[in-house]
Amino acid sequence: MSGIVEAAKAHPAPEGLVYTYGTAGFRTKAEVLDSVLTRVGLVAALRSRSLKGKWIGVMITASHNPPEDNGVKLVEPLGNMLQEEWEVISTKMSNKATPEDVHEYYKEIVAQFKIDLESPARVVVARDTRASGAHLLGCVQDGLKAAGAEVKDFGYFTTPQLHYVVRCLNTQGTKDAYGEPTEKGYYEKFGAAFKTALKGKKPSGSLTVDCANGVGGPKLTELIKHLPPKEEALEIHVINDNVVKPEALNVDCGADFVKTNQRAPPSSKAGPGDRCCSLDGDADRIVYYFKDSSNVFRLLDGDRIATLVASFLGDQVRLAGLADSLKIGVVQTAYANGAATQYVIEHLKLKVDCTPTGVKHLHHAAEKLDVGVYFEANGHGTVIFSPDTLDTIAKHEPKNTGQAEALDILRACINLINQSVGDALSDMLLVEVVLAHKNWGPQEWLSTYTDLPNRLLKVIVNDRKIFETTDAERKLVKPEGVQTAIDKEVQKVRQGRSFARASGTEDAVRVYAEAATKAEAEDLARKVAEIVKAAGSA
Numbered sequence: 001m002s003g004i005v006e007a008a009k010a011h012p013a014p015e016g017l018v019y020t021y022g023t024a025g026f027r028t029k030a031e032v033l034d035s036v037l038t039r040v041g042l043v044a045a046l047r048s049r050s051l052k053g054k055w056i057g058v059m060i061t062a063s064h065n066p067p068e069d070n071g072v073k074l075v076e077p078l079g080n081m082l083q084e085e086w087e088v089i090s091t092k093m094s095n096k097a098t099p100e101d102v103h104e105y106y107k108e109i110v111a112q113f114k115i116d117l118e119s120p121a122r123v124v125v126a127r128d129t130r131a132s133g134a135h136l137l138g139c140v141q142d143g144l145k146a147a148g149a150e151v152k153d154f155g156y157f158t159t160p161q162l163h164y165v166v167r168c169l170n171t172q173g174t175k176d177a178y179g180e181p182t183e184k185g186y187y188e189k190f191g192a193a194f195k196t197a198l199k200g201k202k203p204s205g206s207l208t209v210d211c212a213n214g215v216g217g218p219k220l221t222e223l224i225k226h227l228p229p230k231e232e233a234l235e236i237h238v239i240n241d242n243v244v245k246p247e248a249l250n251v252d253c254g255a256d257f258v259k260t261n262q263r264a265p266p267s268s269k270a271g272p273g274d275r276c277c278s279l280d281g282d283a284d285r286i287v288y289y290f291k292d293s294s295n296v297f298r299l300l301d302g303d304r305i306a307t308l309v310a311s312f313l314g315d316q317v318r319l320a321g322l323a324d325s326l327k328i329g330v331v332q333t334a335y336a337n338g339a340a341t342q343y344v345i346e347h348l349k350l351k352v353d354c355t356p357t358g359v360k361h362l363h364h365a366a367e368k369l370d371v372g373v374y375f376e377a378n379g380h381g382t383v384i385f386s387p388d389t390l391d392t393i394a395k396h397e398p399k400n401t402g403q404a405e406a407l408d409i410l411r412a413c414i415n416l417i418n419q420s421v422g423d424a425l426s427d428m429l430l431v432e433v434v435l436a437h438k439n440w441g442p443q444e445w446l447s448t449y450t451d452l453p454n455r456l457l458k459v460i461v462n463d464r465k466i467f468e469t470t471d472a473e474r475k476l477v478k479p480e481g482v483q484t485a486i487d488k489e490v491q492k493v494r495q496g497r498s499f500a501r502a503s504g505t506e507d508a509v510r511v512y513a514e515a516a517t518k519a520e521a522e523d524l525a526r527k528v529a530e531i532v533k534a535a536g537s538a
């Protein structure tokens with residue numbers, strides 16, 4: 001075990017920095033991450049041993065952050081996000097001051113979980129295309145080697161590809177086998193499911209995909225080789241796929257740029273009515289958009305994907321004769337547009353749950369449903385089917401050809417949807433399947449409901465931790481009196497809704513407001529931001 005002291009010595013922690021395993025792992029400037037990566041290697045090995053040698057994933061990425069940042073997240077055996085207890089352990093380990101402290105804490109974890117150090121530790125690693133990735137991979141490897149872990153390095157991967165192979169490795173040879181644990185296996189599985197789910201239908205027009213100059217570019221190019229030829233199915237134009245210039249990552253492109261700025265990347269040449277989508281830097285998030293006939297930019301975000309998919313799956317479940325046995329639900333966060341929530345409840349007649357921000361919360365809520373469709377407004381999300389639902393769909397005997405067809409489509413959709421985690425490439429194929437079946441272009445999709453005008457603001461305060469929330473982050477319990485002041489402002493505008501919460505990834509309080517008109521939404525957001533600012537500087 002002295003190797004552990006040596007590894008920690010080789011990558012000392014910078015003085016005065018405090019690291020936190022946040023909503024999406026550790027994420028900050030790449031130059032201060034060496035020590036964190038080595039320690040994450042140690043923790044990953046222990047997590048695997050605590051689960052009797054199940055494969056654990058380590059993904060080196062900072063998603064939509066600027067090129068000079070990087071980060072790391074751990075993945076559980078079925079491809080889920082790391083358990084909260086281990087997030088706390090990872091945070092503690094990363095903040096140990098000396099190599100000896102690291103070693104001591106390592107032994108503490110071993111004792112706490114009664115870990116057998118002779119048992120195998122198995123870890124899968126992968127990274128996005130950031131320039132700092134290779135060096136940081138070396139730091140993780142040093143930690144893994146010191147802990148005696150068996151390592152599979154998949155090189156460049158999208159985040160969802162890593163989740164996929166972790167799940168495949170841990171389910172191989174069981175009744176829950178998820179697929180071949182290789183990159184090729186990923187393309188083959190999703191490519192074949194796409195073809196089956198389309199059932200000969202062809203999406204109208206072409207699709208332009210902005211890959212944020214990240215790892216999604218080369219991976220989409222590979223995936224296309226496994227899709228039916230464009231003459232028969234989907235014609236895809238790949239843009240912003242330059243990974244040779246890592247400094248271009250997420251710059252003026254990508255899902256975050258599009259969602260935040262509410263406009264297409266300047267590099268996009270798409271004309272009115274052309275369907276476009278943007279991935280983020282690690283391809284676990286996607287938004288659609290197009291220019292309407294008046295050349296106005298129109299966003300089709302995560303809420304739109306959720307409503308589109310929920311409506312389609314609802315139809316197929318009904319057509320297959322399964323409406324009485326399966327209930328579909330939609331999981332959103334407070335950032336979902338009020339019009340989307342209303343559409344799901346009143347038009348689709350489906351149940352809506354609201355959870356705190358962060359994919360893990362949505363995923364957990366969706367796991368409680370037969371079919372759980374979950375998306376954050378910014379485009380993170382997927383659909384999950386419970387084990388009982390999978391069983392019901394597998395065993396169902398169709399009574400006529402209509403039922404048989406719907407059942408085929410449902411089964412293909414189950415294979416097309418990456419159930420381990422939200423996956424931009426898999427979500428994209430799913431959206432294309434739904435649009436093809438509905439024979440819809442982006443305008444028809446947009447016409448399902450009208451978004452309430454809204455505004456998202458960031459407020460910098462002295463200490464954002466004083467802002468404590470309840471009711472899935474929709475109400476502040478502290479500082480006292482702030483919620484009452486917000487409520488007062490909300491009542492002054494038509495269809496008003498507003499909330500404030502501390503961000504889990506940035507040092508700021510986010511304020512969201514929506515109302516019947518753009519002016520009212522903007523005004524409400526500004527007023528609530530003032531209330532927050534005043535309370536935060538007291």
Ligand SMILES: CC(=O)N[C@H]1[C@@H](OP(=O)(O)O)O[C@H](CO)[C@@H](O)[C@@H]1O
Pocket residue numbers: 023024335357358359376378380502503504505506510
């Ligand atoms: C309003 C918003 O978009 N918040 C984002 C952002 O979380 P915050 O806790 O709001 O900083 O980053 C998370 C991780 O990527 C993502 O899950 C979430 O949706």
Ligand SMILES: [Mg+2]
Pocket residue numbers: 063064280281282283284285
């Ligand atoms: Mg991402």
